[in-house]
Amino acid sequence: MVRIPDDVRSVLESGRLAHLVTLNADGSPQVTIVWVGLEGDEIVAGHLGMFHKLKNVQRDSRVALSIELDTLNPIGLTEYLVVNGRARVQEGGGAELLQRLAYVYISPGVKFPPMDKPPSGYVLRITPERFGGVGSWANPIG
Amino acid sequence: MVRIPDDVRSVLESGRLAHLVTLNADGSPQVTIVWVGLEGDEIVAGHLGMFHKLKNVQRDSRVALSIELDTLNPIGLTEYLVVNGRARVQEGGGAELLQRLAYVYISPGVKFPPMDKPPSGYVLRITPERFGGVGSWANPIG
Numbered sequence: 387m388v389r390i391p392d393d394v395r396s397v398l399e400s401g402r403l404a405h406l407v408t409l410n411a412d413g414s415p416q417v418t419i420v421w422v423g424l425e426g427d428e429i430v431a432g433h434l435g436m437f438h439k440l441k442n443v444q445r446d447s448r449v450a451l452s453i454e455l456d457t458l459n460p461i462g463l464t465e466y467l468v469v470n471g472r473a474r475v476q477e478g479g480g481a482e483l484l485q486r487l488a489y490v491y492i493s494p495g496v497k498f499p500p501m502d503k504p505p506s507g508y509v510l511r512i513t514p515e516r517f518g519g520v521g522s523w524a525n526p527i528g
Numbered sequence: 529m530v531r532i533p534d535d536v537r538s539v540l541e542s543g544r545l546a547h548l549v550t551l552n553a554d555g556s557p558q559v560t561i562v563w564v565g566l567e568g569d570e571i572v573a574g575h576l577g578m579f580h581k582l583k584n585v586q587r588d589s590r591v592a593l594s595i596e597l598d599t600l601n602p603i604g605l606t607e608y609l610v611v612n613g614r615a616r617v618q619e620g621g622g623a624e625l626l627q628r629l630a631y632v633y634i635s636p637g638v639k640f641p642p643m644d645k646p647p648s649g650y651v652l653r654i655t656p657e658r659f660g661g662v663g664s665w666a667n668p669i670g
Contacts, residue, residue: 466561
């Protein structure tokens with residue numbers, strides 16, 4: 387497992403949206419935007435249902451995610467983080483994780499999911515393999 | 529060829545960054561952030577060199593791109609556009625396109641690329657096949 391550097395951890399915990407790429411059965415890319423958080427050196431995302439992206443991961447674990455920042459690098463390019471890694475689907479825990487992430491992504495104290503008894507859902511757990519994009523965590527070539 | 533609806537055209541011409549997904553030789557996803565524009569019903573991006581993403585497209589034309597907005601849909605989710613399509617690489621025209629897009633992405637009147645004689649580069653031309661994400665252009669299920 388790759389340790390997640392501190393500058394990458396900051397981005398992953400900043401409440402910025404992650405563009406998550408999974409692979410469809412025919413190998414084509416599927417993209418959705420998700421909330422993310424950290425548990426140790428895994429990136430986690432919560433889901434209430436067995437959505438298409440989770441089925442994709444169960445068949446092919448290769449994923450990528452990208453997060454856009456509002457800072458510029460020294461030559462004026464927008465900084466962003468790309469993580470390539472392997473993901474797995476954990477049954478249960480999705481609703482609790484969404485509640486924890488909602489405090490970061492919506493506001494402290496918000497109730498989310500906004501229902502009395504949400505299904506327990508699923509947690510997508512991503513083990514990072516490399517970091518790229520534009521930023522202090524990336525090679526100069528990007 | 530799919531016609532690009534007006535609401536999608538607005539997003540693609542808004543100066544927001546596009547997260548572009550191409551497929552590596554081993555089928556894994558590669559993500560970079562690019563500037564995009566429209567030429568008729570094609571989405572275009574300019575590049576000065578034969579970068580990894582362009583080589584990927586020459587081998588496998590399947591791409592996806594996603595663009596994050598700062599608007600919320602009626603139930604409070606951030607709106608975003610996802611385009612799935614096929615891309616091809618056109619030789620030449622990259623520098624001119626980057627100059628045109630720089631007026632949108634940086635500022636009117638800026639000189640870009642910031643060099644006297646940039647290489648002519650390449651244009652990535654994406655033919656959209658379907659639109660998704662969260663927004664007026666997407667099915668309710670997203």
